[in-house]
Amino acid sequence: MNARWKLLGAGVLLAFVVALVLWLQYAPVDPLPESPPPPPVAAAPPASAPTTRPGRPAVPPPPPQPVTQPPPDGPSGLALFPPPGTKPIKRGIVVPEGFELPPGYVRHYQTTDDGQRLPAILMFHPDFKPTGPNGQPIPIPPDRLVPPELAPKGMPVQVLTLPDEKGDPD
Numbered sequence: 032m033n034a035r036w037k038l039l040g041a042g043v044l045l046a047f048v049v050a051l052v053l054w055l056q057y058a059p060v061d062p063l064p065e066s067p068p069p070p071p072v073a074a075a076p077p078a079s080a081p082t083t084r085p086g087r088p089a090v091p092p093p094p095p096q097p098v099t100q101p102p103p104d105g106p107s108g109l110a111l112f113p114p115p116g117t118k119p120i121k122r123g124i125v126v127p128e129g130f131e132l133p134p135g136y137v138r139h140y141q142t143t144d145d146g147q148r149l150p151a152i153l154m155f156h157p158d159f160k161p162t163g164p165n166g167q168p169i170p171i172p173p174d175r176l177v178p179p180e181l182a183p184k185g186m187p188v189q190v191l192t193l194p195d196e197k198g199d200p201d
Contacts, residue, residue, distance in 0.1 A: 115144040123152030123176040125189045133183050135159035143193070152191050153177040 126138050128151075136159075138151035154175045155161065161169045161181060169181070179188045 120149065120191075120193060121152060121174060121176060122191050123154065124179060124182055124186070125191050126151045126153050127187065130186055135161065136177065136183060149193075150191060153182065153186075 120141055120143065121139065123139070126132065132138070132153075135156050137154050137156050139154045140151050141149045143149065155171050155177060157175070159171075161171065163169050172178070182188055
């Protein structure tokens with residue numbers, strides 16, 4: 032095909048698409064017809080005269096039970112998040128950003144109440160069970176923070192200090 036015909040075909044197609052979009056956007060919309068009212072509900076047969084089939088005894092239906100929602104088991108909505116000042120910052124060994132951690136260690140990121148991100152601290156992975164040189168398991172602290180003596184080899188040991196604790200006189 033000639034390049035001129037391709038260009039002409041593309042122009043016609045583009046004009047068609049633009050016209051279609053404008054027509055769909057600005058075409059008048061007829062309102063929906065009103066739906067007919069629902070048919071009246073037939074009254075239920077009286078409970079004193081239950082209908083039975085031949086050969087089956089009449090069993091009255093069970094009384095209706097009120098529908099109640101169980102109370103929530105805990106906080107919901109914004110109460111799921113701890114109020115400012117109630118979740119203390121964990122102070123642990125600061126992990127340099129470029130340092131590659133061996134298996135069993137993780138970086139734990141935290142933020143202050145005003146949203147300032149703090150450097151990552153070193154923690155034990157939840158599934159990690161450290162062992163000593165003789166193969167005996169070493170107890171992990173309940174908060175899983177790595178003590179300085181169990182820090183990976185080659186990592187500088189620097190404990191996290193909060194921004195307002197850096198020696199600013201107040």
